[in-house]
Amino acid sequence: FTPSPLCDRTFTRIYPEEILTPCFSLTDKIMPPSFSRKLKDCNTVVGNVGEMECKVSGSPPFTVSWYHDGAEIQTGPNYDISFSDNNCTLKVPTLKLLDSGVYKCKAVNKAGSSETSASLVVKEAKTPPSFPKKITSLQQTEGLPVRFECRIAGSSPIEVSWLRDGEPVREGDEFSMTYDDNTAVLQIGSGEMRHSGEYTCVATNSVGSASCRAKLTLQGFVVVDRNLNVVTESPMRTWPDWWPTCRRGWSAQRSGWVHCLWGTLASPQHYLSK
Structure with missing residues (x-):
């Protein structure tokens, strides 16, 4: 074309295919961390594996502590x-x-930080x-006095009770019961025939x-003189202050009884237990 006389500039023909479309660079917005799944409180026992887990969201990269x-x-x-995969996991092999x-x-990331917390309670394993x-x-x-004794293991507190032939034993004048330092004791001050039976702790x-x-x-007894004449028969409510020395003895009348000498040398008597 012919330039206008009023314009001293030179024009260049522009073809449509030479027109360039401008490009725009968009920078993504950085999102701060947040926890989509938080830590939870945990109760467990000694010796177990402990595990705590949470999940973080936001713009990576993250620094996790x-x-x-x-x-x-x-x-x-x-x-x-x-x-x-954005899962934060803490394991304790043996609690x-x-x-x-x-x-x-x-x-933590470039845009900020976030945190989550929870309690872990570890107790002794109950046995x-x-x-x-x-x-x-x-x-x-x-x-004679009667004494049953046993030792007990297990997690405290432990409650101890006693039975005789399936019925509860009551503490009182006849029975005393203790439980101390893992040792259970049942005592009878003076055993009598009626105390015989099966005892359960x-x-x-x-x-x-x-x-x-x-x-x-519980066995009955008799006290006889040296001619084996009966002096005292069971039951004896109180035991003498002396305590005879016993040995296995045999006699024609009392084969296999325990034979205990007592009294004076001049006039010995015999204690024989069935």
């Missing part, structure tokens, strides 16, 4: 820390009582009662119970 009662913890013999406390997970040492059956003479706690049984056999 863990804290126990305010002190930062790292992966090592006591802790296993991992981060995968101990001192692992109890408040755990916190903190996530039901058992009897490392059980009561044993007794066979003895009337008038029952131990109970919050996770179970156990029992052990033994028999008490």
Whole structure:
């Protein structure tokens, strides 16, 4: 075309295909961290594996840190820390009582930070009662003290009770019962024939119970002179202050009885137990 005389500029023909469309570069907005799944409180026992987990969202990359009662913890013999697919995981291979406390997970990126926390309570493992040492059956003479004793293991508190032939034994003038230092004791001040029977010790706690049984056999007796004439017959309510030295003895009339000498050398008498 012919330039206008009023214009001294030179025009260049522009073809449509030469017109360029401008390009715009949009920068994505960086989102700060937040926890879409937070830590939860946990109660467990000594020896178990402890695990706490949460999930973070926002713009990566993240820097994730863990804290126990305010002190930062790292992966090592006591802790296993991992981060995968925005899941933050803390594992404790073998829990101990001192692992109890408040755990916190903190996530940081360029736009900010966020954190979540929860409590971990570790308790001693509860075990039901058992009897490392059980009561044993007794066979003895009337008038002597009777003592049943056993040792009990298990988580405290443990409640101990006693039965005789399936019926509860009541503490009183005849029976005394103690439980101290894991040892249970049942005592009868002076055993009588009517005390014979099967005795049961029952131990109970919050996770179970156990029992052990033994028999008490009380024997009658007679006191005879050296000619085996009966002087005193069972029952004897009180035991003499002296205590005779006993040996196995035999006689034509009392074969197999326990033979105990007492009295004076000039006039010995005999205590014979059935």
